[in-house]
Every structure is written in C-alpha cells, then in structure tokens.
Amino acid sequence: MSLYAFLGTLEIGLIYGLVAIGVYLTFRILDFPDLTVDGSFTLGAAVAATLIVTGQNPYLATLLGTLAASCAGLVTAWLNLRFNILHLLASILTMTALYTINLRVMGKPNVALIMEPTVLSPFEGLGLPDMYMKVIFVAVCAIVGGLLVAWFLRTQYGLAMRSVGSNKRMAQANGIVVTEKVYVGLALSNGLVGLAGALFAQTNGFADSTMGIGTIVVGLAAVIIGESLLASRSMLVIVMSCIVGSVLYRFAVSMALNADFLGFQASDLNLITAVLVALALVFPKLRNEWKAKRAIKEQI
Amino acid sequence: MIRCENLHVTFNRGLPTEKLALQGIDLTIPSGEFVTVIGSNGAGKSTLLNTIAGDIKSTQGKIYFDDRDVTKLPATRRTKDIARVFQDPLAGTCGNLTVEENMSLAYGRGKRGTLASALNNKLRKVFKEQLSRLNLGLEDRLDSEMGLLSGGQRQSVSLLMSALQPSSILLLDEHTAALDPKTAALILDISSQIIKEKQLTVMMVTHSMRQALDHGSRTIMLHEGKIIFDLASKERANYQVKDLLNLFAQARTDGAELDDDKLLLGG
Numbered sequence A: 001m002s003l004y005a006f007l008g009t010l011e012i013g014l015i016y017g018l019v020a021i022g023v024y025l026t027f028r029i030l031d032f033p034d035l036t037v038d039g040s041f042t043l044g045a046a047v048a049a050t051l052i053v054t055g056q057n058p059y060l061a062t063l064l065g066t067l068a069a070s071c072a073g074l075v076t077a078w079l080n081l082r083f084n085i086l087h088l089l090a091s092i093l094t095m096t097a098l099y100t101i102n103l104r105v106m107g108k109p110n111v112a113l114i115m116e117p118t119v120l121s122p123f124e125g126l127g128l129p130d131m132y133m134k135v136i137f138v139a140v141c142a143i144v145g146g147l148l149v150a151w152f153l154r155t156q157y158g159l160a161m162r163s164v165g166s167n168k169r170m171a172q173a174n175g176i177v178v179t180e181k182v183y184v185g186l187a188l189s190n191g192l193v194g195l196a197g198a199l200f201a202q203t204n205g206f207a208d209s210t211m212g213i214g215t216i217v218v219g220l221a222a223v224i225i226g227e228s229l230l231a232s233r234s235m236l237v238i239v240m241s242c243i244v245g246s247v248l249y250r251f252a253v254s255m256a257l258n259a260d261f262l263g264f265q266a267s268d269l270n271l272i273t274a275v276l277v278a279l280a281l282v283f284p285k286l287r288n289e290w291k292a293k294r295a296i297k298e299q300i
Numbered sequence B: 001m002i003r004c005e006n007l008h009v010t011f012n013r014g015l016p017t018e019k020l021a022l023q024g025i026d027l028t029i030p031s032g033e034f035v036t037v038i039g040s041n042g043a044g045k046s047t048l049l050n051t052i053a054g055d056i057k058s059t060q061g062k063i064y065f066d067d068r069d070v071t072k073l074p075a076t077r078r079t080k081d082i083a084r085v086f087q088d089p090l091a092g093t094c095g096n097l098t099v100e101e102n103m104s105l106a107y108g109r110g111k112r113g114t115l116a117s118a119l120n121n122k123l124r125k126v127f128k129e130q131l132s133r134l135n136l137g138l139e140d141r142l143d144s145e146m147g148l149l150s151g152g153q154r155q156s157v158s159l160l161m162s163a164l165q166p167s168s169i170l171l172l173d174e175h176t177a178a179l180d181p182k183t184a185a186l187i188l189d190i191s192s193q194i195i196k197e198k199q200l201t202v203m204m205v206t207h208s209m210r211q212a213l214d215h216g217s218r219t220i221m222l223h224e225g226k227i228i229f230d231l232a233s234k235e236r237a238n239y240q241v242k243d244l245l246n247l248f249a250q251a252r253t254d255g256a257e258l259d260d261d262k263l264l265l266g267g
Helices: A003-030 A037-053 A058-083 A087-106 A130-153 A156-166 A168-173 A178-204 A215-229 A235-258 A266-299 B045-053 B099-107 B121-132 B151-162 B181-198 B209-214 B241-257 B260-266
Strands: A110-112 A206-208 B002-011 B019-029 B034-038 B060-065 B082-085 B169-173 B201-205 B218-223 B226-231
Touching: A003 A037, A003 A130, A003 A156, A003 A178, A003 A215, A003 A235, A037 A058, A037 A087, A037 A110, A037 A178, A037 A206, A037 A215, A058 A087, A058 A178, A130 A156, A130 A178, A130 A235, A156 A168, A156 A178, A156 B099, A168 A178, A178 A206, A215 A235, A215 A266, A235 A266, B002 B045, B019 B045, B019 B226, B034 B045, B034 B209, B045 B082, B045 B169, B045 B201, B082 B151, B099 B121, B099 B151, B121 B151, B151 B181, B169 B181, B209 B241, B218 B241
Parallel strands: B034 B201, B034 B218, B082 B169, B169 B201
Antiparallel strands: A110 A206, B002 B019, B002 B060, B218 B226
C-alpha cells in the first residue's frame, strides 16, 4: 500500500469514525436502530456543498449541514414517538424522503467543490503537505467529537439517556422523560453523521446524491469491530473504539481490494463489507465457545 | 397523604375485551401510614398502584397528594413524590449500567438532569454508605455491571435506590414475590427500616397474607376493582391469616354478588 493510499484510507476511516459514534448513540445507547443516517450523511454534505458553492463561509456551511442532518433525526424520532411507527420503519421513511430532498437541495445529482474554499483552506500552505494536513484535520475533528460525546454520556443528562435505552420503565420511574431523550439522542446522532458528510464532501471535493448509500452498514461495522476488539465499560474507551473500528474497517476493505490473489474488484465492496461485519459479529461468539470447550477439556 | 376519589380505570373501552380494572376506588391514606394491599389475581392491585404512580391514566375520578390534584400529571412528574420498587427485580434497575450509575440515576429522581458529571467521589461515598447497610458486600462492587448481580441483590439495590432521594410516598408492588424466603425476609426488613426512618406513606401489594398482617398498620382487600374491606390497625390486631383467607375465599366464591351485608359480616 502506497503512502498516499494509506493516508487516504486513514482519512476516510477517521471521517466515518464520526458516523460510527452517531450509530453507536442510536443502536447501542438508545436501542433505536436508526437508518436515517444513509440520508443525513448526504444531507450534511449537500447542504454544506451547496452553501459553499453559493459563496457562504465553509465553517458556517458545515454547521448548517450538521443542523440540517439533526433535523432529519428529529423527523424520524417524531414519526416514531408521536405516531408509534416502528423505529426501523420510521427511519426508512425519513431516509427515503431525504433522497429527494438532497437532490432538491443540490438542484442536481452532484456538486463539485474543486477550487472552492473549504474548512481546510485556512490550513493550506502552512508548510505541511496537504495530504498530511487533511488527515490531521479530520483526526482532530473525530477525536474532539469523540471526547465531547464521551463527556456527554457521563453527565447526568447523558446517563439518563443511557437508562432510556436500557430500561424505559426504570427511567420513567426515576422521573426521566423518555421521549425528550430520544429526540435529543437522534438529533445528536444524525448531527454527527451530517458533520461527517459535510467534512467528507470538503475533503473529497464533491457532494453526490448517492454518497450516503450504505452509511449505516459502514457505521455499524465500525461499532461492532471496535466493540469486539476493545471491550470496556469506560465511555471514553467505547466511543474511541468506534473511531478505531472505523479506521480498521477501512484498512480491512482496502487490503481485501488490493490483495491480488483474492481477485476482488472495486465493485465487490458491498460483499466484502457484509463478510467483515459478519466476521466481527461471529468472532466474539466463537471465541467464547472455544474458551468454554477448552475449559471443559482441562477439567477432564 | 394520598387521596383517591371515585377512581375508575377501564381498559380497552368500547371493545369486546373491555375490562373494568378499577370501579370507583375511594381511599384516603394519611401521611406516614403503611397500607398493605391484598386481593386475587386481576383484582386491580397493580392497576391501583400504577394509576397512583401515573403509568395508567384514570378514566374517571381524581388523585390527590397532600391536597394537590395530580390526576393530570404524567408519571415522570409524580416521581418527585413517589418512589417505587417493582415485582420484577430486573425492572427497577438498568442491567447494563453499573451499580453506581444506577444509584446516580435514582439520586437524581424527580430532578432535571444537568450536564454536571453523573458521578463523583462525594456521591460514591454516599452510595457506599447506603450499600453497606445491606451487608451483601455490594459496597465494594460499585463499578460492577448491575446485570451481574443476583435477583435478590438487584432488588436490594432497587430498594435502597428508592430511598436515595427524599419522597413522601413509597409504592411496593409485590417486591419480594420473585425472591427466595431468606432474601425476601431481608428485603422486608430493610423496607421497614427505610419506611420508619423516612416516615413514608406506603402502599405495599402482596400475595402473602402473613406479610399483609405483619407489616404496616392497615390492610385493604381489592376484588374486581373495588375495595371490599378495609382493616384499620385496631381491628386488624385481632385478625389471623386464617380469617383473612376466609374473607379471601368468600370474595372469590361470591364474586360480584358480594354486597354490603357481607362486608359488614366480614368486618
């Protein structure tokens, strides 16, 4: 793997680390499987790219992209909480609607950001080659995002949110308003995903209506890989393991695609993803079974 | 003080499966009184507790806490006054949070969660102190996952949690039913301690006639959504389990036909 490819893989892994943290918040913390992210990733990118092209400040554009994605999360939460639509279905509805909305936001299927100012512009020409600078920038974003989420989950409010995902009845008996926590959680989760989308558009130079497809699987893969490698109770370790999982996932995919003897093509990406996720899910179970078997053998 | 006025609860109203769970409950429990609630399955005991807690909306009637009308308050806003322990030891705690995290949640009951840290050393000290009362060695397992504790241990912690934040009312819904006799005795013992210490107004649902007579100062029996008898402390002192069982059997066989005369006989 060339240095250039290495840095590129690292960069995308770090950006998707934010997606993984978002997915962790919904799937694990709130126990609310949310597929909205496929749409909100693109929405964050579309809003940011469109605003940048119309001459807005890239930082403002990124912020608005993030907020737009948060709103998408609120819509899913509203459909689920107000009308009792199954969470999975509610999120699929929002995701489907977002596909159209993203096309409308951009006015065309694809917005190019080559030559436009981006959040990275202020750091260009500081002496560091662009490819390093980009990686450092997204690493800082992912780590700061992760630290903030880990801090949040350890506050009283964050703990209340975790109790909602764990035991709604107990949460309610302790005066925690369940619906409010779900709204806030989904807004936060989709906001992180939208931020990732906005950053992705700016580091890669485009926003595309199809860029969000499969975001949920990638995020989930990262969460599961992170969990099976770094089992911990510490919120900080868990959140950071999402980022680590995301980076490892990217490297695993790029290795699989680059290994000539395997003969994969770029179009085999989804199959590789599915196999990786399956492996990450199966591995901890198999490991436990092996351990149990060995323990029995040793007893005999 | 808890006051229920003509409380009615109907499930599935207007459907063939309509169930009149509570049919005109009038009940006043003065502050500091400990009432045990008995009755057969489906009599409405849990419904009554859940309605007072706000989980179930009453179809008719009013509920007051100390002259404040709380009929329309949602469950979460009644938690300032009410602490609860459920029958299922798993229901009162979060299995995938640690002991101290669970206690921190209970410590914040009825308050709005802020962005302050949920745990600190001062709180840990309070939690340790409380847990040491149980003599289960849990004070050294603050950072254990709740799910790793046994049912009895979890229920003990639930009970302590209900007392972490001042409240005036404690609702115990068969909170020892799922435990072995020894643990049940321990839990009841701690319940009594806490109730005395905090001078709580208590309603305890139980299926054990012995428990119903041994604890608290008043016993009510529910049948088909109505209070069919109400034993205050003086008369209750003369009651044996046998007598209660008789009343219980009577209620069952007579069913809906139980009328005022029989109530007088029973009392």
